[in-house]
Amino acid sequence: MLEAFPSSPYQIVGEDSQLSPGTQLKHTPAELRHLWEQMTLVREFDRKLVTLLRQGRTTFYAQASGMEATQIGVASALRPGHDWVWGYYRDQGIALGLGMPLGDMVAQMVGSNSDLNKGRQMPHHPGSVAQRFVSGSSSIASQVPPAVGTAMASRYLGTDEVTVCTFGDGATSEGDWHAGLNMAAVQDAPCLFVCENNQWAISTPTHRQTRSESIHLKARAYGMPGYYVDGNDVLAVQTAVRELVAGMRAGGGPALLECLTYRVGSHSNADADAEKTYRSRDEVREWTQRDPITRFERFLAAQGQEISSRERSDFVARIHREIEAAVQAAEASGQPGWETMLDDVYSVRPAHLTEQQRALEREYAETTAQVRP
Numbered sequence: 224m225l226e227a228f229p230s231s232p233y234q235i236v237g238e239d240s241q242l243s244p245g246t247q248l249k250h251t252p253a254e255l256r257h258l259w260e261q262m263t264l265v266r267e268f269d270r271k272l273v274t275l276l277r278q279g280r281t282t283f284y285a286q287a288s289g290m291e292a293t294q295i296g297v298a299s300a301l302r303p304g305h306d307w308v309w310g311y312y313r314d315q316g317i318a319l320g321l322g323m324p325l326g327d328m329v330a331q332m333v334g335s336n337s338d339l340n341k342g343r344q345m346p347h348h349p350g351s352v353a354q355r356f357v358s359g360s361s362s363i364a365s366q367v368p369p370a371v372g373t374a375m376a377s378r379y380l381g382t383d384e385v386t387v388c389t390f391g392d393g394a395t396s397e398g399d400w401h402a403g404l405n406m407a408a409v410q411d412a413p414c415l416f417v418c419e420n421n422q423w424a425i426s427t428p429t430h431r432q433t434r435s436e437s438i439h440l441k442a443r444a445y446g447m448p449g450y451y452v453d454g455n456d457v458l459a460v461q462t463a464v465r466e467l468v469a470g471m472r473a474g475g476g477p478a479l480l481e482c483l484t485y486r487v488g489s490h491s492n493a494d495a496d497a498e499k500t501y502r503s504r505d506e507v508r509e510w511t512q513r514d515p516i517t518r519f520e521r522f523l524a525a526q527g528q529e530i531s532s533r534e535r536s537d538f539v540a541r542i543h544r545e546i547e548a549a550v551q552a553a554e555a556s557g558q559p560g561w562e563t564m565l566d567d568v569y570s571v572r573p574a575h576l577t578e579q580q581r582a583l584e585r586e587y588a589e590t591t592a593q594v595r596p
Contacts, residue, residue: 225466227448228440232483235458238513240521250458252528258299258457259523259530260538262291262516265316267542268325269488272332275550276492281332283346285313286488289455292515293419293482295320296460297387300468303354307377307386309370312348312359313419313486314389321354325545330553337556341563364394367403367416374407374414374477383472387464389417393424395441396432404479408445413471415464416479419454421486425494426501439481447477454482455515485510561587 225233234243242248250258269286276284287294290313298320301308310317318328327339331349334342340350340358350358360366370388377384394400395418407414418438422429435441442449450467452459460482467478487510498504520530561583565576572580 225450225463227450228443229451232451232453232481233459233463234453234456235462236456236518236522238518240518240525242522248526252526255523255526255528258295258461259516259519261295261299261320262316262457262519263535263538264542265291265294265319266516267539268315268319268328268546271543271546271550273488275332280550280554281334281346283492284332285347285491286486287313287316289487289510289514290419290421290484291316292457292519293417293454293460293484296454296457296482297389297417297464299457300461300464301385301387305355306384306468307355307357307370307373309357309366309373309386309388310359311363311366311390311394311419312361313391314359315347315349317389318349318351318354318356321351321356323349323351323354323356325549326552327351329546329549330556333550333553334558335553335556336559337553338559341566342559364390364397364399364403366390367394367397367399368406371403371407371410371412371414374412375410378410378412384413385468385471386412386414387417387468388414389419391424392418392420392422392429392432392438393427394418395438396424404442404445404447404477407477408447411476413475414477415467415471416477417464418479418481420481420483422483423486423490423502425490428502437481439479442479447479449479449481451481451483454484455513455518457515457519484515485513487511487514 235246237243265287269288272284273286275281294314294316298317303321308317328349330338331340331344332346334346344358345361348359350356367388367390370386374386377386404416420429420438424432437451439449439451450463452463454460463480467480487507498507523530565580568576
């Protein structure tokens with residue numbers, strides 16, 4: 224049973240990769256192996272997409288390296304296609320963990336014809352109706368109010384759907400965040416707010432973001448419980464999310480869950496020299512040594528499920544092949560043309576957009592005729 228407003232983060236697997244005292248493992252070997260595979264997939268997806276970025280084949284990417292345990296812990300505790308997830312722009316791990324196909328993910332990153340969004344969304348903002356994973360926004364905390372609306376709708380309709388809204392620690396300084404939590408509490412909406420506290424909001428550390436001792440304590444002001452977990456412990460995150468959403472399915476209201484983790488990579492390709500500008504190499508080195516995947520591998524070994532270097536390299540090689548195949552398929556589908564610009568704005572296109580489409584077609588034909596030799 225989780226404790227509300229704890230003074231230290233909840234753990235199942237400690238920093239020493241051992242089970243916390245008094246904890247009983249409830250996972251099968253296959254379930255534990257799957258969690259390792261999912262976290263490794265997220266890590267390698269980051270590596271391949273950073274390469275794609277450096278090759279100029281996409282224009283924006285925000286790494287989740289170091290945060291895999293938090294994201295896979297959240298995703299593995301939900302019911303894909305049933306629960307709603309309003310994530311933020313670093314949640315590729317949650318999308319992958321929910322089962323969003325690599326092909327759909329990569330196509331969105333490169334904005335090709337096979338992109339579900341038809342190239343109309345900024346790169347690295349995937350979304351999927353099938354997984355109920357809402358396309359993210361670069362505007363910090365803008366996903367919080369509509370996430371609350373989704374949760375309110377679920378309660379109004381009498382479903383057992385739960386909405387999960389994720390954000391970084393920096394979002395907690397935004398007005399939308401405060402308004403959203405207050406509304407959720409007042410309406411008793413089944414919304415789980417998950418702070419992926421990676422300790423840096425671009426170049427602002429958490430201790431300069433708030434005077435609160437921790438993020439989860441802010442829940443008191445809104446009349447909801449706040450919980451605190453070790454975000455580098457995938458089993459702790461998964462267990463916490465499962466327990467909290469189960470309570471919401473049974474009629475409970477909102478809650479705030481803070482997952483303490485660390486962003487090892489840069490905020491995005493916009494600040495590629497983070498260690499030279501706003502944080503120390505020693506800090507990054509310290510958290511790199513606390514790597515959540517390495518920690519989980521040591522735990523598996525202690526459980527008699529050691530992953531050999533050969534198994535690891537074979538699995539990583541397979542992931543890279545699958546991602547490369549997805550990249551080639553996405554690029555082969557071509558880029559969306561201007562003709563699709565007004566598609567999908569309405570379910571039935573109104574007359575004024577039909578006229579605008581015709582005007583575009585006429586202008587394109589005239590311009591093309593003028594430039595022909």
